[in-house]
Amino acid sequence: MKRVDKPGLRIGRFLLVILFFGGFFMGIDARAQSEPAAGIAIAVHGGAGTILRDQMTQETEQAYRDKMTEALRSGYEVLRQGGSSLDAVTAAIVILEDSPLFNAGHGAVLTSEGTVELDASIMDGSDRSAGAVAGLQHIRNPIRLARLVMEQSPHVIMAGNGAEQFAQELGMDLVPNEYFLTPRRREQLEQIQRQQQDSPTGSLLPPDEQKFGTVGAVALDRNGNLAAGTSTGGTANKRFGRIGDSPIIGAGTYADNETCAVSSTGHGEFFIRGVVAYDIAAMMRYGGLSLDEAANAVIQGRLTAMGGTGGVIAMDRQGNIAMPFNTPGMYRGYIDRDGDLSIQIFRDGE
């Protein structure tokens, strides 16, 4: 395993060393800058996809805006009272899981068998501890179980019946799978299955907010701790125990006080292959980019180049917020460090 040694390579290696130590000292500089303000902030998303104004009634749009506002205010109130970013993220996601509007918890999309299977994950930026659950059928709020996996077990990921058995041992109630079912999702499944019968090769339909969808939150608390969480029902008509990016640390969720907190939504397979959530943190850490530069470089650059669609919400320790996506729309909103609330759905920022 000898290295080829040419003069040109030597100069190249010398420059690399300069660059490495430059990066090292810049790292110190960046850390000095990254002392937390006393600011608090929270952002949420409710999925990205083909979300177009002319296909949405005013009532529907208002319902999405109201529910995202409720989730943001609930999480922000936790932060305002001095609570942790983990508590804020959990509070916001629980509201989105309980709403039939979003593809998570009650109202999640149906598998090919007409059942609901839920995934979620959460990560604590203060020590990079994490918890994730996959393939749940009887847990009302998967984000709460992901958090119990993080805090009450030595594991990071638990799946299926085993995860639900763990929940029961900790005293969590199970709910019947029917709790999650909504008429809207039954109709959607029937429609997809009719389309597949007409065109059996079309089993990999283009991404669509009707089919994909996720909820997520990122937050910064008074102690300067970041957290991120994500929850989903996966893709409509899914088979074969498919697991998407939402329970995958590094793909669907990532948080580290030294860089950023990220929650992803979109065509999960591309987010896994691109390690999208961690890629943003890595560009900040090793490349010296700002949150905004890194989030855009990953979503508009690397993800788009792979053919992947979706977006992220991301926050750094100064409470800067980035919400890039490459789909026609993404349900998203924030209450920033100045206390200003904003809800946006379409590409034009409205």
Added chain:
Amino acid sequence: MKRVDKPGLRIGRFLLVILFFGGFFMGIDARAQSEPAAGIAIAVHGGAGTILRDQMTQETEQAYRDKMTEALRSGYEVLRQGGSSLDAVTAAIVILEDSPLFNAGHGAVLTSEGTVELDASIMDGSDRSAGAVAGLQHIRNPIRLARLVMEQSPHVIMAGNGAEQFAQELGMDLVPNEYFLTPRRREQLEQIQRQQQDSPTGSLLPPDEQKFGTVGAVALDRNGNLAAGTSTGGTANKRFGRIGDSPIIGAGTYADNETCAVSSTGHGEFFIRGVVAYDIAAMMRYGGLSLDEAANAVIQGRLTAMGGTGGVIAMDRQGNIAMPFNTPGMYRGYIDRDGDLSIQIFRDGE
């Protein structure tokens, strides 16, 4: 979301821009250097942990050496005949899965219920396509099914019964769970469960090659394509549908022709939280480090600082090989670009 604008920060940002463009041009330089040679190479691992010479008979040591040699020669022969790195990785891992010596396939560790549950993943560095399977009970060679998920499905991860149903639909035979069971692993489970009865709080025992263990391979083919794969039975006495890092792209397995191919082994929870396999690639891509520098910085630096134990095998497009670990030993070996074979088990390189 305005940025605070102070003179000191402006200078900091100016330096970051310099650093960024420095990194950018160095990146071009690195890519120019990364044109593939006609070289081929392969490396394998069989797990990291408390592997000590004075606790191993000469016969046992020879058995491990022989089996790793067989796996390397099998994969290398694929490469020598012009086959792909994916085929070489698969061929090498199948031999380790079929051997009762390693914690993968036949001879994998047992769950708390005395059954075997297997995970695996594979990634193609040429296009970053990937496949993974988790919680298999009836698939003789999980690495083969991971590859079918990559090549024959639109998904990346499939779990449990769903994954086995997919296998059946593609004509793969199922084997009874008893195929995987060996007397050695039954005794090990009984011993762990007896120890837990004596000390019930000791459910999170320190990592140990008796309990953890994984097999994996990385390879470079004549077309300059990298591939990586990993396969495991997880941890002995595991419960709750625990999933480790082996089926997690970015944690247990990663491959990208632009940086490196990596297969991990160790205490999986830390590898997931640290996104270890992708972190090595990110340090190379954004930080300009060499394969050896990046692999060591991640394992001896970041993983060790988190309290995680284990190691990786990693290869770049020039066929450089790095095999850092922070445990007493790691079963490992390679046939390098000069055709030289080496097998090592202990820390001293023997």
